Amino acid sequence: MTVPSSWVGPLTPLPVLIPLLAAALTLILGRKPRAQRAVTIAALVGVVVVSVLLLFLADRDGTSALQIGGWEAPFGITLVVDRLSAIMLVVSAVVLLAVIVYAVGQGIRDGDAEQPVSIFLPTYLALTAGVCNAFLAGDLFNLFVGFEVLLVASFVLLTLGASAERVRAGVSYVMVSAVSSMVFLIGVAVVYAATGTLNFAQLALRLPDVPQGTKMALFAILLVAFGIKAAVFPLSAWLPDSYPTAPAPVTAVFAGLLTKVGVYAIIRTHTLLFTDGSMDNVLMIAGLLTMVIGILGAIAQSEIKRLLSFTLVSHIGYMIFGVALSSTAGLAGAVYYVAHHILVQTTLFLVVGLIDRQAGSSSLRRLGGLAAASPLLAIIFLIPALNLGGIPPFSGFVGKVALLEAGVDKASALAWILVAGSVVTSLLTLYVVARVWTKAFWRARADAPEGGLSDNSPTALLDNATDVEFESRDDPGRMPAGMLAPTIALVAVGLSLTVFAGPFIGISNRAADELRAPSVYVTAVLGGTDDPVTYATGEEPR
Template sequence: MTLPASIVTPLIPLPVLIPLLAAALTLVLGRRPRAQRIITIVALVAVTAVSSVLLFLADRDGTTALQVGGWEAPLGITLVVDRLSALMLVVSAVVLLAVIVYAVGQGIRDGDSEQPVSIFLPTYLALTAGVCNAFLAGDLFNLYVGFEVLLVASFVLLTLGASAERVRAGVSYVMVSVVSSMIFLAGLAAVYAATGTLNFAQMALRLDDVPQGTRMAIFAILLVAFGIKAAVFPLSAWLPDSYPTAPAPVTAVFAGLLTKVGVYAIIRTHTLLFPDGSMDNVLAIAGLLTMVVGIFGAIAQSEIKRLLSFTLVSHIGYMIFGVALSTKAGLSGAVYYVAHHILVQTTLFLVVGLIERQAGSSSLRRLGSLAAASPFLAVLFLVPALNLGGIPPFSGFIGKVALLQAGADKASVLAWVLVAGGVVTSLLTLYVVARVWTKAFWRARADAPEGDISDDSPTALLDNASDVSYDSRVDPGRMPVGMLVPTVGLVVVGLALTVFAGPIIGISDRAADDLRDRTVYITAVLGGTEDPVTYGVDAGADATGGGVR
């Protein structure tokens, strides 16, 4: 039985409203850190619950739109929940909840000097609202607002502690983000000049009447803006220098989630606004170069955070690969791989935070014997690392096989080149994570080139001991439960993507069907306010020919 819209639609704005209200409340309670923590965790649990309900309803009943304030589309703000946006909401909410529990556990155990709780928690909640708003946005300007909320919140989180290194990385990050935002604004202006609207559904109708050259120019501008945010090569050089300097929880949520908002924007605009395939070859080449250049960058690193940052860039290429195929199988594989990568990449960065806390460093030149010192920590790293490397039967293997099969089905020369690039990248990823395992966990610490030196860590070193031997470290004790539990939880959720791969791929398949049939989205947003046939959108037309499948 389908629930009436009057029951479903009130849930749609809650993933944005709940963290915004919680952010305001935690800001007022700045001198009561315990209350701040409770409010933050309760708010994120609520966001996770609401997002899960929205995914269930979207998968069962289809796409639903809410016109905020009662304004009819396209005049007002439109929020849209379909299978893609709902799946992104659920995965993001799970990751955001796990990371904040990890951060709170770290702060309680080791102190809050690295992430002052009075600033950290309200900003983190604002970041959550920005992410959810971007996924729900039904118009291009609201998507821009979501990105700007992310930019402001992420700059604060990136520079916590105000060390010279973090401020330098934060300034670099902001400069790149501001350039991206300016390009995005230029795209907004071009779209409005060409169509007279910023509502996605109405734009989808009106862009069909825009000359081909103008359409391609607008799409190129938006791709550059979103490509910077998604760290697509050659627009990805900023990422490895920005993310590793932040505190471990911040790095984890940035690496796992923020670039995927850019990928989501590429998927949405490509399938809804520009489905004619005119830029598919450009996307395919960008995806191939992102995969290959990123993984070669990872091979050259000796610091685990930077190494994982390069693998993050590399695996964005797999998602662009799927989008560029413009087929149901390619889109389905890309959607599944986005969900997989958010979970696995976040988990790995949380594990690196535990490594830094227990060993005082994340440099491969200084690490060794971690498997003997902490077998459980070794398992926590090994499972998501093998998942990232695409070892069967993990979700990384399933996602890569889905994308490679989609490329083989496409059977064009460029598709086969992408398949070859995907295979090579997967093998090199496995080499990279195996190298981390053998150096940091398996070999004796005495065999490390700098095994007798540890980084200056407030929880791991004696006072004024920036250049002391490893053995003079203060025993950090057992791994804090507050940091361990969310990390284990994310490992389990990552494994659940394998155990429940069938149902989840079913959702991604249905999401791909929705993406290729634009009338589903357009009808949900505009209803009977505009006749799709008047604007050349025929439900029986081929999506690659200017209409929809």
């Protein structure tokens, strides 16, 4: 089947419109939970299909832009689909669909029967719309709107149930996010004051004429805003305290996806707007500190959710490393690693939810004997754990090798330090996941310091595999098939990055080539012209 190029225009707004319309419909269906779930899953399946089509078209035909309402850029809202945004859409849509199926299988909530679960699905769909809008945004203000939709929806999801622990974590999260949004808004204002536009394509033409000091200040402000959202050190302290308190599906989607929206924003602005490399050394140092301090924090944890939250912070450093190299190879490695990490980190947090259901805890002080109690659970933990640790031939190894090769090609002293830091971080990550394996899965439950606090029946998984919904967690041994299936599916999708590493690396390389040629983006948005002065200044040339 040949997909016409003319499809890209009508398809472009659908990743935002479908979840928004579905969110409105699920609100109306608040008293009909089955219908709510059906609408939500159907909407997210639709987003996956549309995103795959957009990636196919973007890879085949290149960058395209849609001017909303017929208002020509830079005056209207522009949505842009290139290989990077399409890759992010596909991976995000797959993760969002898997997590919501997991949440439905779990019974949506993870705690008190009084929780207002009727708002969970509409809020989750609003979160989906915000994520997709951020990836498609063709101007700074629309990107800001996408971030704010994420903030509002994520605050509701994080505090669902209103337990004291969740509210404390939610207040911390929303305060940090509010500071980030304020800094971002200040950045939007000063960028407009300096250039007279917020459209990415027009900014790419006007920023070269801005004085160097002013341009560095603009980029620094935006980096602070995006660095908080991406959890780049030293702006990452909020994350390990915020994410682990939420229900398992919420923690999974936050950990796997939301920080990558910040990473995407850094990639987009670095490659399109601030291309002179003036902040590359700062980014390299931030990437190194993020890697090392994040993984050292993980080593000190005994609670698996917090441990994984620190590894999440640590591996953001790999992506920043790739961006800071300012090379095609570095960007290709970063794009591939972002896709890999979204899938693997989400999978691991879903597995932790299964561990909690199987053993009644996710603390290493209480766990043991899970490999004997549930061999399937052991396998679906081990595969993404080894992938995160970078064991060959998994995609984590492929992505890290690509980044290390790019660092070696850079051949600067700082790049070599980053290469060494990346290797050390990878080895420490392997140590961390091996520690989880030996304590939670390999040793006997009786050897755990607090191992007698919950039962661990070897038949708990099989006895309860068909129990799809539940009303309480009085029996923590249940692992519904509705939770297992999407987790196994994400493990398989993660493995596909290994099995089909060649094609995926090829797409990442083409995306990097496209990012390294800002004129492609500018031409797609503003149209081909022999008169760049008119677009850059808004005035006719003399």
